[in-house]
Amino acid sequence: MLIDKKKLLLILLFFGCCLLYFTLSIPSNSISWDQEEAIRIAKDILQGNFPLHGYKHSNGMYSFPAFYYFVSPLVYISDEPMFLYGSVAFLYIIGVLLLANYIYKKFGCFECIFFLLFSATHVWSLFFASYFWNPNYIPFFMCLFILSLAKQINEGSSVKYFHVSGIILNIIVQMMPQTIILIPSFVFILFLFKRLPSFLNQIIHVFIQLILVYPWVHYYLFILDWENHKTTGKLFKNFSAIFEYMNFLGGWELTSEYIDYSFYGTNTYPFTEFFDALLTFSSILMMIMIIYSTYLTFSKISYINLFRLQIKAVNGIDLEKQKLFMALTILNFSCVFFFLTGMHMTPHHYQFLTPLLAFNLTLLASFKQHKKIITPLLLLCILMQGSFSYWRAYSEYKKPYVTDIGYSDQFTNYITNNCNADSTASILNPDGLYFFQSSKGDHDKKSCGKLILVLRDHYTQSEIIRWFLKKNYAKTDMKFKDYLIWSRKNIKEHE
Amino acid sequence: MNKIIIFFVILLLSLSSLIIFYQEDISAKLSENLNRNLEKDWGKDHPKFIKYNLKVDFLELSISWDKLNILAPVFPEGHFINSIKNIDSSNCILEVSLALKIKLDTVCEEIRIGFDIYEWELYQNLNISKSHFIIFGHDRNIFEDLYGKQGNHIVTINTNNLYINNTNQGDYRIEYYFQDENTIRININKSDLTIKRQNEGLNIHTVDSDYFFLNSNYFKNTMKR
Numbered sequence: 001m002l003i004d005k006k007k008l009l010l011i012l013l014f015f016g017c018c019l020l021y022f023t024l025s026i027p028s029n030s031i032s033w034d035q036e037e038a039i040r041i042a043k044d045i046l047q048g049n050f051p052l053h054g055y056k057h058s059n060g061m062y063s064f065p066a067f068y069y070f071v072s073p074l075v076y077i078s079d080e081p082m083f084l085y086g087s088v089a090f091l092y093i094i095g096v097l098l099l100a101n102y103i104y105k106k107f108g109c110f111e112c113i114f115f116l117l118f119s120a121t122h123v124w125s126l127f128f129a130s131y132f133w134n135p136n137y138i139p140f141f142m143c144l145f146i147l148s149l150a151k152q153i154n155e156g157s158s159v160k161y162f163h164v165s166g167i168i169l170n171i172i173v174q175m176m177p178q179t180i181i182l183i184p185s186f187v188f189i190l191f192l193f194k195r196l197p198s199f200l201n202q203i204i205h206v207f208i209q210l211i212l213v214y215p216w217v218h219y220y221l222f223i224l225d226w227e228n229h230k231t232t233g234k235l236f237k238n239f240s241a242i243f244e245y246m247n248f249l250g251g252w253e254l255t256s257e258y259i260d261y262s263f264y265g266t267n268t269y270p271f272t273e274f275f276d277a278l279l280t281f282s283s284i285l286m287m288i289m290i291i292y293s294t295y296l297t298f299s300k301i302s303y304i305n306l307f308r309l310q311i312k313a314v315n316g317i318d319l320e321k322q323k324l325f326m327a328l329t330i331l332n333f334s335c336v337f338f339f340l341t342g343m344h345m346t347p348h349h350y351q352f353l354t355p356l357l358a359f360n361l362t363l364l365a366s367f368k369q370h371k372k373i374i375t376p377l378l379l380l381c382i383l384m385q386g387s388f389s390y391w392r393a394y395s396e397y398k399k400p401y402v403t404d405i406g407y408s409d410q411f412t413n414y415i416t417n418n419c420n421a422d423s424t425a426s427i428l429n430p431d432g433l434y435f436f437q438s439s440k441g442d443h444d445k446k447s448c449g450k451l452i453l454v455l456r457d458h459y460t461q462s463e464i465i466r467w468f469l470k471k472n473y474a475k476t477d478m479k480f481k482d483y484l485i486w487s488r489k490n491i492k493e494h495e
Numbered sequence: 496m497n498k499i500i501i502f503f504v505i506l507l508l509s510l511s512s513l514i515i516f517y518q519e520d521i522s523a524k525l526s527e528n529l530n531r532n533l534e535k536d537w538g539k540d541h542p543k544f545i546k547y548n549l550k551v552d553f554l555e556l557s558i559s560w561d562k563l564n565i566l567a568p569v570f571p572e573g574h575f576i577n578s579i580k581n582i583d584s585s586n587c588i589l590e591v592s593l594a595l596k597i598k599l600d601t602v603c604e605e606i607r608i609g610f611d612i613y614e615w616e617l618y619q620n621l622n623i624s625k626s627h628f629i630i631f632g633h634d635r636n637i638f639e640d641l642y643g644k645q646g647n648h649i650v651t652i653n654t655n656n657l658y659i660n661n662t663n664q665g666d667y668r669i670e671y672y673f674q675d676e677n678t679i680r681i682n683i684n685k686s687d688l689t690i691k692r693q694n695e696g697l698n699i700h701t702v703d704s705d706y707f708f709l710n711s712n713y714f715k716n717t718m719k720r
Binding site for chain 2 (some may be wrong): 433463464
């Protein structure tokens with residue numbers, strides 16, 4: 001079998017870029033309650049206790065169980081955070097490559113290059129693919145969904161793919177309930193392209209959906225103690241959805257060290273304003289392209305009557321490509337529902353857009369009529385997104401937190417090798433002082449006393465940290481990654 | 496098209512007439528609601544209000560009161576909020592101006608503010624409070640509360656008699672607005688100061704020097720040893 005060299009080269013380049021990003025960034029992630037709880041539930045499954053639901057979301061609703069069943073084989077192989085975090089990155093790469101392979105075969109090299117470039121640089125997509133969490137497997141399933149949808153609207157027999165798409169959508173919704181808005185859009189796409197299966201198949205599929213969510217429904221209907229069940233209540237909260245959509249496009253929230261509802265972002269000091277401007281600009285450019293895609297799509301739909309819509313073919317564009325472009329735009333457009341209902345959204349809720357955006361903008365750039373304008377714009381976005389993503393990955397590698405999954409053990413070895421068991425290490429950051437760990441070193445090692453670990457950036461940025469340290473502590477010669485290590489003054493004097 | 500315009504004009508006129516006709520009833524209902532909300536006990540973490548003759552005028556977009564005393568909630572010992580003993584105001588009127596930024600213009604005959612004396616530790620040009628700290632958290636985040644409600648407002652307060660710890664300071668004009676979600680910019684008699692939320696605590700920047708209230712963690716680890 002002949003392997004297309006160009007395709008192989010593209011795959012290797014994409015794989016190399018992702019490998020670089022994830023090798024630098026995965027060890028610099030934390031582990032918190034969500035991850036530990038997910039591992040615990042997956043272990044329960046492996047022991048034969050099959051849960052009807054997962055842990056509670058921040059809105060008070062119990063999560064759907066599909067995620068835990070999906071990750072339990074992974075937890076069976078290993079419950080090491082590095083392995084589980086790596087599995088998200090691995091599936092992200094696999095999903096993107098499967099879709100890229102389809103794009104290459106159907107549309108050619110140009111589209112494939114842009115799709116891979118976008119996927120290897122988009123700020124939030126890469127960030128979320130670097131750690132273990134319910135919604136972070138969505139891009140993989142979304143790639144499968146798009147593949148199935150593409151086959152459904154462009155190939156002869158669509159019933160099989162209808163069921164496959166529906167089942168994948170169900171898994172996606174179970175991982176992030178907000179993605180339920182994809183279902184009406186999916187139905188509309190099938191209706192628009194006259195690909196709805198027979199009524200019998202639709203009924204069968206409703207049953208499939210009910211079976212898949214039944215454990216959760218059963219729990220809510222028959223087991224849950226409703227009197228003691230509290231949720232955040234109302235659907236309408238604010239109009240943050242638009243802002244957060246733009247944030248997902250550009251990724252500017254990751255330029256802050258502390259971010260909501262997720263792990264920390266990046267301490268971009270002293271380049272914060274520069275990166276903010278860069279990412280905001282790329283976000284605006286992408287928004288313009290998305291609005292234009294939406295205009296192109298809806299201007300090609302003619303309304304005949306309520307039960308009959310027609311699409312107008314665009315001269316010089318392959319109909320398969322046009323249909324897929326329109327389908328992706330409609331799925332993207334379903335985000336309007338979030339804006340209208342005032343749902344509280346954050347970037348991780350938009351993860352279903354990850355391969356969708358890349359594919360949609362790639363197809364837009366490939367249209368002959370727009371190639372000259374859209375291609376440089378898209379390249380510029382990719383360049384801006386890539387600059388920050390890879391700078392961020394390198395920065396995380398150079399300046400990790402000592403609590404990160406890839407470095408806490410390293411520090412344990414470091415303190416054990418250098419200090420005896422009387423020594424302790426605490427972390428000082430802008431929030432305050434927190435105990436980290438005691439040394440397990442032998443008595444023949446020196447006593448380091450009470451050590452304080454401060455990141456060099458925090459020390460430079462915070463006057464309070466400098467005041468705190470100068471008051472009672474003296475700097476030592478010890479060093480770990482980008483940490484400055486201080487010890488209590490009286491102990492140093494005593495030594 | 497003309498019919499649609501006429502429809503909307505008639506609708507607008509009808510609504511305006513209804514409002515003018517029922518303005519007293521609407522004002523009375525709004526006064527009742529506001530009084531009820533201020534009387535309600537929202538819990539120990541929230542301020543309490545003592546008021547006398549508080550009225551809403553819907554047509555004038557104004558609220559007036561003869562007396563409004565704000566009692567600060569009681570937090571753990573040493574909390575910055577505890578240092579504010581009382582904020583009392585008499586014979587005030589608050590007018591709302593609707594513009595790009597909503598303006599709340601308050602004129603009071605007298606305002607009395609009482610607070611504890613603070614102790615400071617000087618570090619370079621920064622006065623760090625040795626007596627009080629601040630807590631930022633999910634439940635007690637005064638900035639989230641204020642910003643959520645006043646993020647797009649400019650508030651001005653004019654008074655002839657500002658009493659601070661029972662000493663009359665005379666005429667005062669105070670204006671404040673949120674510069675961003677972490678910073679309040681206050682202008683007091685044409686002199687600027689900013690109050691900025693940081694992870695480490697609360698930074699009050701004036702023309703002459705800076706004041707800092709540490710967060711509870713720093714306070715516990717430095718001042719209370």
